[in-house]
Amino acid sequence: MGDAREYLGEFEQVVLLALARLGDGGYGAEIHAEILDATGRDVSIPAVYVTLKRMERKGLVSSRTRRPTGGGRALRIYTVEAEGSRALQRSRELFERLWDSPHLDPGQAS
């Protein structure tokens, strides 16, 4: 199996940031809702899960299960790991550096 990349993919960033925004861990539906809420982007829930699982394999997040409150299956709570924070930080710096250019500053319409 291949190795992970040095930088987060576009959607990985979205999912990881949404999880980070939750503050203290979160599970599928919460993360999905956070993405929709913060960005208006309506992606399928499994898309979120599969990305989470891949990021876990890379050590960017970790997870544990929790008994469900009402009915339904057990929850899988995800948390951002230090490696994940670092990746986020790198991505941020990357784009901040790239956007910092005289040719890109003035917000012009189309």
Place this chain on the structure above:
Amino acid sequence: MGDAREYLGEFEQVVLLALARLGDGGYGAEIHAEILDATGRDVSIPAVYVTLKRMERKGLVSSRTRRPTGGGRALRIYTVEAEGSRALQRSRELFERLWDSPHLDPGQAS
């Protein structure tokens, strides 16, 4: 053939931003150099070309050829199209919105 996605991929953003920074179009080697210069990221030149070509297919950039100055083959000069600027804008807004959270502002342990 598949359709394009709604958001730019991670590397597409990098390449498109590097091209935009050049101000008035640029070709392979220049874009490659700009990426290295602005971000320290040393990717292969073909990686840049293939991404450029895919973005051209999607209408994000356009290209024309120019006679070479010294020796060597003709250059292919790329320019950011309106559609490309819009995509860049969308990506920027997406991440600005996601990063705007109380949980993400303070610098945490690295």
Place this chain on the structure above:
DNA sequence: CCAGCTATTAGACATTGTATAAAAACAATG
């Protein structure tokens, strides 16, 4: 016309993005 440059294109293959369908697991019900 052949060697030597500078640039671009061809493939190839692993990783990501993203959806549809299927399965789990617990609670209430009769």
Place this chain on the structure above:
DNA sequence: CATTGTTTTTATACAATGTCTAATAGCTGG
């Protein structure tokens, strides 16, 4: 206690991106 209803997670699958190592293509000067 089997059946159904909820809520949530996993399995799969496949298209799009990321990224590399060759292979070409065109000039120019001997």
